[in-house]
Amino acid sequence: MKKILIVSPHFPPVNAADMHRVRQSLPYFEQFGYKPTVLAVVPEFVDMPKDPLLEITIPDTVEIHRVKACPLKLTRWFGLGNLGIRAFYQLYKQGNKLLKAEKYDLVYFSTTVFASMPLGRLWKRKFKVPYVVDMHDPWRNDYYLTVPKQERPPKFWFAHRLNTLLEAYTIPKMDGMISVSKGYVQMLADRYPSIKDKPSKVLTFGATVRDFELLSKMNLPSSIVFDPTKINIVYVGRGGHDLKDSISLVFRTFKKLLDTNDTFQRCHFWFIGTSSVSEENDIKPIWSLAGQYGLAQYVTEVVHRRPYFEALSLLQKADIIFVPSSNDMNYTASKIYPNILAKKPLLCVSHSNSSMGDIIKELHAGEVVHFDQPDAETHCLKMLSDLMVRIPFEPDTDWKKFETFTAKAMTKAQCDFFQTVIG
Numbered sequence: 475m476k477k478i479l480i481v482s483p484h485f486p487p488v489n490a491a492d493m494h495r496v497r498q499s500l501p502y503f504e505q506f507g508y509k510p511t512v513l514a515v516v517p518e519f520v521d522m523p524k525d526p527l528l529e530i531t532i533p534d535t536v537e538i539h540r541v542k543a544c545p546l547k548l549t550r551w552f553g554l555g556n557l558g559i560r561a562f563y564q565l566y567k568q569g570n571k572l573l574k575a576e577k578y579d580l581v582y583f584s585t586t587v588f589a590s591m592p593l594g595r596l597w598k599r600k601f602k603v604p605y606v607v608d609m610h611d612p613w614r615n616d617y618y619l620t621v622p623k624q625e626r627p628p629k630f631w632f633a634h635r636l637n638t639l640l641e642a643y644t645i646p647k648m649d650g651m652i653s654v655s656k657g658y659v660q661m662l663a664d665r666y667p668s669i670k671d672k673p674s675k676v677l678t679f680g681a682t683v684r685d686f687e688l689l690s691k692m693n694l695p696s697s698i699v700f701d702p703t704k705i706n707i708v709y710v711g712r713g714g715h716d717l718k719d720s721i722s723l724v725f726r727t728f729k730k731l732l733d734t735n736d737t738f739q740r741c742h743f744w745f746i747g748t749s750s751v752s753e754e755n756d757i758k759p760i761w762s763l764a765g766q767y768g769l770a771q772y773v774t775e776v777v778h779r780r781p782y783f784e785a786l787s788l789l790q791k792a793d794i795i796f797v798p799s800s801n802d803m804n805y806t807a808s809k810i811y812p813n814i815l816a817k818k819p820l821l822c823v824s825h826s827n828s829s830m831g832d833i834i835k836e837l838h839a840g841e842v843v844h845f846d847q848p849d850a851e852t853h854c855l856k857m858l859s860d861l862m863v864r865i866p867f868e869p870d871t872d873w874k875k876f877e878t879f880t881a882k883a884m885t886k887a888q889c890d891f892f893q894t895v896i897g
Contacts, residue, residue, distance in 0.1 A: 476579040478508045478892065479572060479603075481565065481594075483557055483587040485514035485538070486528035489782055491712075491809070492586040492610050497528065498680045498881035499888060500536050506889035511537045511578075513569060515561045519543035525781040527692075531685065541568045556633075558589025566593055573601045579896050584608040584652075592640050595647045604649035606895055609658045613641045614665075617716070617802050625715040645669060650895035652888065654678055655829065675891040678829065680881030681811035685786060694787050698776060704742040705865065707821065708792035710785045711809055713748030713760055713777070720798035720823035721760060723845045725767045727854040737862050742772055743796065746788060747779040789816035793865055799824040799831070799845070811879060814839045817868050819861055823854065833879070839871045 484490035486497060496512065503510045517524055519542055532538075543561035554560070572578070581603055583591045591613075594605030614637040618626045627633070645651075646666050650673040653659045663670045700706040731738045745760045757777070764773035780788065789795055795818045797810065802825075810830050813820060820840030824831030831842040841860070843853045877883060 475504070475509045476507055476892075476896070477576060478503070478510050479569070479578045479581045480510055480512045481569070481581065481583045481590055482512055482585050483515040483561060483565070483590055484520060484522065484585060485512060485540075486532060487524045487526045488517050488520045489523045489525040489528065489779065490520075490586075492584070494682075495584045495608060495610070495679055497531060498682050499885040501531075501533050501684070502882050502885040503889065504535075505882075506886050508889055508892065511539065511572065513565060513572070514538060514540050515557060515565075516540045516542050519545065519561065520557060521546050521555065523779050523781070525783070527781065527783050530688070531682075539568055539572065541565055556587075556589050556636075558587040558591075562589060562593070565590055566596065569593060569597055570600070573597055573603060578603055580892055581605040582608065582892070584610075586610050588613045588637060589640060592644045595644055598647065598649075604896055606650040606652060606892065607644070607648050609651060609653040609655075609662070612658060612661065613645075614638050621715065642666075648672065650674065650891065652677055652891060657827070673891065673894050675887065677884055677887055677891075678833070678879065679809075679811065680884035681815060681876065681879050682881050683815065684881070685783070685812070686815050689783055689786050689790075692783060692787075694784055696780075696784050696787065698744070698746065698780070698788060700744070700791055701742065703740070705737075705740050705793045705862075706742055706744060706791070707794045707796050708744045708746065708788060709796040709798065710746045710780070710788055711748070713745065713775075714800070715759075716800040716802050717798050718763065719801045720825075720845045721763065722767075723823055723843070723850055723854055724796070724798070724821070724858075725764055725769055727851060727858055728772070729767050729769060730855065731858060735859070735862070738858075742774065743769075744788075744792075745773070745775040747777075747785060748775060749777040749779065786812055786816070789813060789818065792816070792818050794819045794821050794861060797822040797824075797830070797834075799828050801825060801846070810834070814869075814871060814876070817871070819865055819867060819869060821857065821861060837872050837876055837879075839869050 482493055482496045484493045541564035581594055591607055646668050652675050656676045659674045758775040761773050761775040764770050795813050797813055822834050822840055822842045823845050824842050826844040826846050834840050834842050841857050843857055
């Protein structure tokens with residue numbers, strides 16, 4: 475049995491998208507020959523929503539070590555909120571202790587807390603242990619250099635320069651890379667030619683069938699109640715300016731259909747969990763965008779992120795699930811599988827280069843419109859019209875083929891890749 479140290483600062487009960495790869499894989503690692511140890515941050519030091527129910531999905535046998543971080547209320551005086559920086563020394567110290575006490579075959583960084591990844595190079599130098607990075611998102615994200623300044627995230631100038639330095643320090647010395655997008659692998663290979671011969675593997679997040687089995691045994695209350703007299707079109711996930719093109723296409727199309735078909739008067743769009751803020755606020759960009767099309771009355775935006783299992787429950791209660799894609803052509807929606815497992819009609823609007831649309835088509839889970847194509851509006855009109863005629867219905871998903879996308883299958887692929895790296 476090989477030993478693997480997994481660095482995942484956002485670990486349950488923290489409700490963050492980047493911990494799901496680890497959470498999904500932990501029940502299966504030992505089955506494929508790897509004994510996992512998780513290194514994470516104490517939840518109280520993480521400025522993100524918490525969801526205690528996530529902890530019931532973690533096997534009791536998994537060894538978990540948690541470290542503290544510099545308190546956010548202290549570091550905010552210096553304009554510093556990055557968890558990777560606040561917990562860097564503590565993670566390094568605990569990692570030293572673990573790597574010194576036992577022989578680990580691999581260190582695996584599966585997180586978007588990118589500032590923790592340089593630890594891989596430090597530990598490799600000190601303990602001769604190889605490390606693999608898992609790119610859920612771009613680290614040095616040049617996408618925002620192409621958009622107006624008002625659309626950039628807060629403190630983008632500082633974050634971009636810091637990420638440039640840390641990425642250049644870490645990536646060339648890594649021993650392998652897993653990524654959710656082929657585009658991210660190519661981008662880093664172009665940026666650092668020395669890594670072109672190093673092992674890489676493109677893996678989307680797995681589909682957690684177990685989560686829906688657990689959900690069926692829960693009786694979860696929700697502060698969000700859909701109107702049963704409406705056709706509720708639901709999106710659960712983050713917002714952002716990069717989703718504007720796909721959402722705008724649907725709003726434009728819906729506006730036209732309102733004038734031609736009375737059925738659409740019953741439709742109501744829900745955008746849920748569009749921000750990582752811990753409390754509700756008055757800034758609702760998607761609802762404001764709907765107002766520009768005269769559709770504010772047909773849209774509700776709930777910015778506060780919902781607990782994970784509540785989010786799954788809301789998907790199951792939807793009449794139609796809306797799956798918008800980023801205008802970043804390398805974007806892969808990490809939550810596409812829960813949308814499919816909810817077994818509801820899908821309204822998917824994707825970039826033609828995004829793997830998200832390809833997955834939905836391959837599994838026959840729904841129809842896809844590519845918003846970057848010249849005939850996008852015509853296709854969207856047809857797709858919306860067809861959905862209204864057919865609902866309610868369950869998509870004719872190819873569940874046999876779906877097995878290759880399950881968490882168990884994805885964990886086996888990870889472990890096969892680890893063997894390639896250390897073999």
